[in-house]
Amino acid sequence: MTADNAHSPSEDGSTRRDFLYLTAAAFGAVGAGSVAWPFINQMNPAADTLAMSTTEVDLGPIEVGQSITVMWRGKPVFIRHRTPEEIAEAEAVDVSSLRDKETDKQRAEKPAWLVTVGVCTHLGCVPLGQKTGDAKGEYGGWFCPCHGSHYDTSGRIRKGPAPKNLAVPPYTFTTDTTIKIG
Amino acid sequence: MASGPRQKFDNPVIEWVDSRLPIFTLMNKEYGVFPTPRNFNYFWNFGAIAMVMLVTMIVTGITLAMHYNTSTAGAFDSVERIMRDVNSGWLIRYLHMNGASFFFIAVYIHIFRGMYYGSYKKPRELLWMLGVLIFLLMMATAFMGYVLPWGQMSFWGATVITNLFSAIPLVGDSIVTFLWGGFSVDNPTLTRFFALHYLLPFVIVGVVFLHVWALHVTGSNNPLGIDVKGPQDTLPFHPYYTMKDMFGILVFLIVYVAFVFFMPNALGHPDNYIPANPMVTPAHIVPEWYFLPFYAILRAITFDIGIPFTDIVFIEAKLGGVLAMFGSIAMLFILPFLDTHPIRSATFRPWYRIALFGFVVVFLILGVCGSKPAEGFWVPLSQLCTLLYFAFFVVAIPFFNKKEPVAELPPSIHQAVLTSQPVAAE
Numbered sequence: 001m002t003a004d005n006a007h008s009p010s011e012d013g014s015t016r017r018d019f020l021y022l023t024a025a026a027f028g029a030v031g032a033g034s035v036a037w038p039f040i041n042q043m044n045p046a047a048d049t050l051a052m053s054t055t056e057v058d059l060g061p062i063e064v065g066q067s068i069t070v071m072w073r074g075k076p077v078f079i080r081h082r083t084p085e086e087i088a089e090a091e092a093v094d095v096s097s098l099r100d101k102e103t104d105k106q107r108a109e110k111p112a113w114l115v116t117v118g119v120c121t122h123l124g125c126v127p128l129g130q131k132t133g134d135a136k137g138e139y140g141g142w143f144c145p146c147h148g149s150h151y152d153t154s155g156r157i158r159k160g161p162a163p164k165n166l167a168v169p170p171y172t173f174t175t176d177t178t179i180k181i182g
Numbered sequence: 183m184a185s186g187p188r189q190k191f192d193n194p195v196i197e198w199v200d201s202r203l204p205i206f207t208l209m210n211k212e213y214g215v216f217p218t219p220r221n222f223n224y225f226w227n228f229g230a231i232a233m234v235m236l237v238t239m240i241v242t243g244i245t246l247a248m249h250y251n252t253s254t255a256g257a258f259d260s261v262e263r264i265m266r267d268v269n270s271g272w273l274i275r276y277l278h279m280n281g282a283s284f285f286f287i288a289v290y291i292h293i294f295r296g297m298y299y300g301s302y303k304k305p306r307e308l309l310w311m312l313g314v315l316i317f318l319l320m321m322a323t324a325f326m327g328y329v330l331p332w333g334q335m336s337f338w339g340a341t342v343i344t345n346l347f348s349a350i351p352l353v354g355d356s357i358v359t360f361l362w363g364g365f366s367v368d369n370p371t372l373t374r375f376f377a378l379h380y381l382l383p384f385v386i387v388g389v390v391f392l393h394v395w396a397l398h399v400t401g402s403n404n405p406l407g408i409d410v411k412g413p414q415d416t417l418p419f420h421p422y423y424t425m426k427d428m429f430g431i432l433v434f435l436i437v438y439v440a441f442v443f444f445m446p447n448a449l450g451h452p453d454n455y456i457p458a459n460p461m462v463t464p465a466h467i468v469p470e471w472y473f474l475p476f477y478a479i480l481r482a483i484t485f486d487i488g489i490p491f492t493d494i495v496f497i498e499a500k501l502g503g504v505l506a507m508f509g510s511i512a513m514l515f516i517l518p519f520l521d522t523h524p525i526r527s528a529t530f531r532p533w534y535r536i537a538l539f540g541f542v543v544v545f546l547i548l549g550v551c552g553s554k555p556a557e558g559f560w561v562p563l564s565q566l567c568t569l570l571y572f573a574f575f576v577v578a579i580p581f582f583n584k585k586e587p588v589a590e591l592p593p594s595i596h597q598a599v600l601t602s603q604p605v606a607a608e
Contacts, residue, residue, distance in 0.1 A: 043374065049364045069461065074366030076461050122500075124345045125338070125463035145465050147556050161484060161556070163498060 054182030056174070059113065067130045069118060072181045076118035076126055077169060078142070079179075082153060087111045089140065090154035100165045104154045107168050115179065116155040116166035120144040127151060127166075142166070212398055217416035218423050219404035221599050225299075226402070226423075227430030228292040234431050235285035236390065240383050242278040243327075250330065252376045254369045257332035258457045276446040282324050283449045284438045286472035289317060293514075297538060300526030301403040307518035309396040314515045316389050321473070323382040326375040328470055329367075333454030338467045340367045340375070346480070349501040366460060406598055407527025408591050415595035466555055474552030475545050479571065480507040481556045482564040506568060513575040520575055522583045530589040534582050541574040 045053075055072040057079060062068055067080040082090075090104040091111075108114050120127050122144065128134040129142035129151075137143030137150035139158045144151075149160030156165040171181040188207055191197040200206045249268050251260035264271035293313070296302055302310035329340045344361050348354040363370030401410060410416055417423070441448065449471060453464045469477050483502035488495035497505070513520075528535040544567045551564040592598035 043360050043363055045359060045362075045364050046370065049368075049370065053365065071461075074364060074368045074460055123467075124341045125467070126461060146463060146467060161499070163500060 054180055056178060056180050058178050060177045064112075069130050070181075072117075072169060077181060078114075078116050078118040078130060078155070078166070080114045080153075082108075082112055082114055086140065086153040090152060090156075093152065093154075093156075099157050100163070102154075102156060102165055107154050107156070107165070109171075109173070113179075114153075114155060115168060115171055115181070117169050118142075118166070120146065120149055120162055121157065121164040121166065122147055122149055122160070122162040212419075213424075214418065214420045216398065216419040217401070217410070217413070218419045219402055219410055219415060219595055220417045220422075221404050221406060221595050222402070222423065222426070223405050224426075224430055225291070225295040225405075227427055227434075228288050228295060230427040231431055231434045232285065232288040232292055233390065234435075235281060235288055236383070236386065239278065239281050239285060240387075242274050242281060243380070243383065245274050246278055247380060250376075252330075252373050254332060254372055254458070257330060257372060261331045273442070276442045280438065280441045280446060280449060282327065282470070283472065284434070284441070285320065286324070288434065289320065290472070293317070294542065297517075298528045298535075299403055299405055300407050300521075300528070300531075302518045303521065303526050304518070305400050306396075306403065309393060309400060310518055311515055312389055312393040312396060314511065316386055316393060317514075318511060319382055319386050319389065323379060323386065324470065324472070326379040326382075328454075329372065329375050330379060331454060332372065332458045334456040334458055334462075334464050335451050335454040335467070337367060337458035337460065338464055339469055340371065342467055343469075344371075346500075346504050346507075349498065349504045351501070368460075403526065404595060405527060405529065406592060406595060407525065407529070408595060408598075411594045468553055471549070471553070474550075475548035476507050476510060476552070478548040478552035478564045479510050479568045480504065481552070482506065482561070482568040484556075484561060484565075510568075510571060513572065517575065517579075521579050523579075523586060524588055525591070530591060531582070531586060533586045534579075537574060537578045537582070541571070544570045544574070 053073050055070055055077070057068075057070050059079070059081070062079065062081045064081050065083045067078060069076045069078055071077070080086075087104070090108075093104075095101050095103050104111070107116075118126050118130070123146065125144050125146035127142035127144040127149070129136040135143045135145075137159075139150050139152035141151040141153045141155060141158075143149070144160065144162065147161050149162035150158050151162075151166055152158050154165075155168075157163070169181050171179045174180050188200070188204055191200055191206060196206055246264065249260060249264050249271065251257055261275070264275050266272075268274075296310060296313070325339075325343060329336045344358055344367065347357045347361065350357060359365065361371070362368065363374060404410075451468060451470075456464075468474070480503045483499055483506050485502075486495040486499050487497040487502055523531065523534070525531055528538060548564065548567045548571065551560050551567065554560045556564075
């Protein structure tokens with residue numbers, strides 16, 4: 001290989017020098033990307049934050065008609081022990097009339113227990129309706145005071161600006177009266 | 183940067199330095215003898231005023247950081263400690279808190295000046311775009327700074343604004359988790375906001391440097407909007423405009439310190455003196471006043487955009503609001519390319535002048551809408567004003583490009599200034 005070889009074009013007009021430029025640039029780009037990734041990824045939830053991402057709740061002490069709020073991933077989770085009337089009301093709704101079409105069965109694994117994330121799907125406020133004296137909205141569920149969203153006894157959006165139903169977090173019954181959220 | 187032979191300084195120390203690093207030559211060229219149009223009015227003070235506020239914010243910010251505790255457990259208390267126990271802490275914090283507001287006041291007037299006198303037009307397009315970039319960086323910095331005291335408004339403002347990114351299709355939720363470093367606004371969020379709040383002002387300083395550099399390439403615009411034609415149209419920057427800027431800065435600072443000493447909380451929200459509580463939302467979440475018009479635009483889009491009378495939706499209301507808000511700033515960014523009318527100054531553009539005053543009124547009404555709950559007639563009013571805001575850029579300005587008469591301009595700055603009739607008035 002002589003210096004002339006390096007510069008003399010092949011049939012399609014490219015030279016060995018072009019190849020060296022391209023491979024050097026490609027290596028540089030891959031290298032810069034590999035170094036950049038840890039500095040970007042450090043922003044994602046850390047191991048201890050992820051480790052805190054499940055919460056166990058004992059449902060035993062919650063009476064029928066009572067609600068409790070627990071913290072899960074820094075957010076409030078509403079757990080309501082629904083009365084038979086509330087369940088009947090939630091099941092009687094014509095699903096096709098809803099903004100976010102979900103049946104009550106899809107939202108509550110056991111009809112007596114409704115578990116939802118207590119964060120309004122509009123802009124993230126915490127709706128009222130957990131305490132006895134709270135406004136529960138026109139549909140007997142929850143009412144968000146920020147921009148006036150009404151949720152029904154299944155936590156579904158019925159009126160107001162929110163686009164979606166209150167989210168149902170992933171949860172499993174570890175015993176008959178204990179759930180693990182997350 | 184210096185080219186050609188350098189002029190010698192009499193002082194031997196200055197001469198020793200300058201012959202090795204011509205920094206005194208540079209300062210003299212750019213701030214001493216720099217030729218500046220002779221007809222500036224007081225609107226031309228606000229660039230210098232904004233610069234003073236930037237320095238004020240950096241100095242007060244660095245001193246506050248020496249006493250601030252970056253953790254959800256300690257942040258609120260450390261701010262209260264600064265207010266009560268740290269020597270002069272109350273003064274430094276109130277200067278920083280109100281300084282943000284007055285920085286924005288200066289910058290809003292500075293932007294209005296640019297729009298009124300056509301300072302964004304050729305050849306100053308890039309200068310203007312760097313300015314809009316500074317404005318965006320200021321908004322990011324101010325937003326993150328407001329989170330640091332970890333009061334109720336800090337927490338819920340951060341929650342609402344970061345939740346905006348969840349409107350992005352497919353990756354929205356992952357982006358929000360990425361921004362939070364967790365599953366809600368929490369300790370990791372606060373820590374990174376502090377780091378970025380400390381960093382961004384220095385990025386702003388860098389962009390300001392480019393902004394001023396670009397300014398010194400083209401030279402300043404002026405109230406007549408006509409080009410400088412020769413030395414008779416200009417004055418040396420020093421002492422003429424160093425003095426005029428100094429006067430304007432002092433008047434501005436008097437108003438600023440009047441707020442700091444006599445009504446330091448007038449521009450803030452009392453709820454931010456309640457420690458952050460993730461379980462209780464304040465009844466009414468509002469951003470700082472300087473974000474209100476953009477917040478109103480965000481909330482104005484309450485409807486999905488899709489095919490009418492079907493369930494097909496292209497843009498959900500939440501995403502629509504986010505796009506409208508960022509779009510409103512993008513309009514400013516592309517303004518130099520929207521407005522191709524040959525005349526710069528609104529002094530000679532009566533149609534544009536009326537539209538611009540209308541635009542300012544619409545912007546102020548949007549600010550009022552943003553401070554009110556999103557219900558009742560505030561919603562349609564925000565929607566109407568949002569429509570008018572965009573109409574100014576995409577309807578009125580292109581219309582003026584085609585139809586607004588091209589007035590006859592004064593032959594030169596010095597002739598306009600030295601004739602006794604107020605040429606600019608008609």
